[in-house]
Amino acid sequence: MKNVELIIIGGGPIGIACGLAANNKGIDYLIIEKGTIVNSLYHYPVNMQFFSSSEKLEIDSIPFISKEAKPKRDEALEYYRRIVTSNQLNINLFETVKEVNKTEELFTVNTTKGTYTSRFLILATGFYDIPNLLNIPGEDLPKVSHYYNDPHLYAMQKVAVIGASNSAVDAALECYRKGAEVSMIIRGESISDRVKYWVKPDIENRIKEGSIDVFYNSTVKEIKPIFIIIDTPKGEKTLENNFVLALTGYKPNFHFLKHLGVNLSNDDSQIPEYNEETMETNVKGLYLAGVICGGMETHKWFIENSRVHAKKILEDISSKHTVLDTKN
Template sequence: MEMLQTDIAVVGAGPIGLELAVALKRHGFDYLHFDARQIGYTVSWFAPFTRFFSSNERIAIAGVPLHTPDQSKASREEYLNYLRGVVELFDLQINTYEPVTGIKREGDGFLLTTNPAAGPRVCRARRVVLVTGGTDHPRRLNIPGEDLPHVSHYFQDPHPYFRKQLLVVGGKNSAVEAALRCHHAGAHVSLSYRGSELSAKSIKYWLLPEINGLIESGRIPAYFNTVPTRITPTEITLNPSTQTIPVDFVLLLIGYAQDNKLLRLAGVDLGGENEAPVFDERTMETNIPGLYVAGTAVGGTQDKYRIFIENCHVHVDRILAALTGEKPPAAPEPIARPES
């Protein structure tokens, strides 16, 4: 088996993993970088043309300005384009489509196992940074019919739902955005949400008045305080009333969960209901010496999203300070409103 050797292994090439890679390269560190998929994978599965709610300056990385043609918040396409540009600008070498599947302590470092298409490799690293994100798997309802072909946990394109009965399940940003886009694309959309109303805190401020207006006018029927219990090829049953609704398609947009297998394998302590890794706020080092976490991975499975790209930039500075032995940077001012 091929054996790789490095000082620092970086796992994950989302925005924060890339920002860390630029910092390591600028400081002349010997590092190897892996991603299970393509760079920016988490952003790539947003629906086409989805816009970030964060301002461009807050999701820009490595000091490279992010501009959009009309100064609006970046879309999925514009941000992926930007990330590719950052990789080219700094000529970052990333082993993409190479998942890290194993990690164990060896001597004063770590032994990682990776699994690219060409066959497994082993990487010996003195230190490891896990920048693996927190949205690996969709949350499931675990109800009969959830895996039928007309049911999806990802919203990818409104077109398949044109003139079809679509039930969107969920009441936060992803669900509301999908419901609106599919409605405008000519689908007959209805919404099921376990809450009693849509919360302004969980939905982009420019979407809320529109969805509320469409619900109030009955153009998007909303079933509040309901939970799906069974899906058949033609119907969905909602509790507590056990009413059945005819459907052609169902979108289950109820959030995403972290895959914390690597953290567990490495022996990192996980805490709280989010099962978030425990780490030193000044250095980002976990209870395992030499093993650091950064980016949204630090939040575990976030029910209410509080950790975004914009409040993770400081993780890079902290790790860099820890690696170079410099004083850790001061904690940044809390962000009043992410969208400002």
């Protein structure tokens, strides 16, 4: 069993920012990441371009230089990887946290590779690991995916894209341009207003000209091996289909938060309780950083507006660490 002052669960951009802040404060820390560096970004679509400009994705005032104003996935991977390696951050990769318990003043963290104890714990786990399921028959078929990576796979195939957000729109456009026959099934009456402003006219024009079919105010009722059944305002409709991309969003690990004793709001948003000045939850010594703070409102927090969490948290931890050292 190894003891460190601070454990950071999650090695994404905000977890890395917390590690840098801990370095600056002289706090003994360890980042535990279940995958590679910025694992969620690694699993983003290969052609993805960020909504934010590069300077808004910077952490700890380390310059992020990209070819265009809005960087792409591969540039972000390079940027965050270089930060980790150049600053020799203390990070364990491909190590999954299995359980966390708190007794008195210490957290005990059990992973696939060991057991650790710490006085402080930061959850910077994001939300990308748990998709919002449709909970319909056929969702478990091999042709269904809640993640999208490369459009080449869908060339010359009939593809149903469920959703109207950035990920759904990007997938629909890219698959269409690689030769797929694309249909979009959208629960609302239009493409989301949060879609990237330079992409929204593109998808709307492709729909208008008939290149991409769309069913508004509609839901998928059932998925079969060679077709899908959808409910539309005009009644039930059957579509021939080879692949389904159910890009309906993701959510934080609420079970994990509840297990640790974090209070969640009683409404559908399930926003966790935390102090906005320090980011400490109702559980003493447990902090939240990044998009996990938004509960189901995953659109509220991004890298650019949550990178400040690292400084807030480490300022608070540093003050408590100093008090402890003085008492000792």
